[in-house]
Amino acid sequence: MTALSVQNLSVQTEDQRALVSDVSFELPAGQRLGIIGESGSGKSLTALAVLGLLPSGLRASGSIRLGDTELVGASARTLNGLRGSGIAAVFQEPLTALDPLMRIGKQLAWPLSHHRGLRGDALQKAIIEALAAVALPNPEKIARSYIHEVSGGQRQRVAIALALACDPDILIADEPTTALDISVQAEILNLLDGAVRERGMSLLLISHDLAVVSQMTEQLLVLRGGESIEQGSTRHLLTAPEAEYTRLLVNTARSLEAYLPEVSAQAPGSPSGHTTPLTTPSENQA
Structure with missing residues (x-):
């Protein structure tokens, strides 16, 4: 069962400038999807469009379906009825x-x-x-x-x-640890991971941090300049990315780990509270 289906989503300004262009993805019930990309890639705008919370002057087109309910063009009453119970968000x-x-x-x-x-x-x-x-x-x-x-x-x-x-079906976490001290980040990620697992929720995780999404998600969508570059399993995109941009993100993340071993030495929930190394889900479970 698909909890959230986004098809051909575009976000435009009043003068028709595209900020997000033709983005599609599906989030099955109980699964976890990460959206990654550099600043300005359209990650947060995609999340805000799903929530029906785009800033004034921006318009979404395409289709966003939460279960059987179409959210693009939905009334404020419909959206208010779904926020909190059907879908909820944690922001940066x-x-x-x-x-x-x-x-x-x-x-x-x-x-x-x-x-x-x-x-x-x-x-x-x-x-x-x-x-x-x-x-x-x-x-x-x-x-x-x-x-x-x-x-x-x-x-x-x-x-x-x-x-x-209110036990939502879907939790959107948009850069939930970026504004926190590094000693607190692992605690918050551990809390989110446990809550999603115990409640059987779907998770849409927005991040620029590949180490975070590698630990928290099963599928990845890579955005650049508001466009979908590549998507697939977290393991595949971290070990055998096909797009040059994805390879650049992965290689940069691994290079940073090499220079900051004391920061990436521990996984979420470990006693030191450090952030996580870049691993695939299978590596994390080994």
Whole structure:
């Protein structure tokens, strides 16, 4: 069963300038797809188009189907009904994704009441459980806090709790660790990996970091200048890429590892908390 199907997606400005051109991919239920490419390649715009959150002045065309629902051209009511329960997102910078003027517990209360119909004591219990599920210490205190009163790693955990609160079918993670200290990155990746696995969700991971997608995904889509360059299994694209651009990305990543062995020495969840080496899924399981 395909959870998400994107066919011939294009994103254009009002003056018809193409930022994303004819991109297609499918994300089967329970599977993981990574979208990689340099800055400006169209990765985040593709994710925003899927969520129906493109900035003003940009227009999506083509087809984006979430199950049986067509999202391109869908009404705000339809999209609002799906965000949170059908599809949810974790973005790079939680300070811009979360409301700085609202207590964290209040921000969690909205999706829990809107999508799950919780009220009163049941709602308060669900808020604390959502924060505890992402290993936040003292979730009662966190719920009473504003987002600027917690650390960067804790803010990203709050963002993940918000995304997971209503058990979406698909989680989009757009550069979820880039803004974090390297000591915190592995913790967040480990948390995302466990949550996706335990809940049986599909994962769409947006990243420029091949070491991250090599550990977290089964399929890869490579974008450059808003166009699809190559796609296939993570193992194939990391060991035998066909496109020259993909080979350049892989070779550059491996060269960086050679110069930074102390950074890439440990896998996610390891005691040192360092980022991961560039490995194929089979190498990681060996």
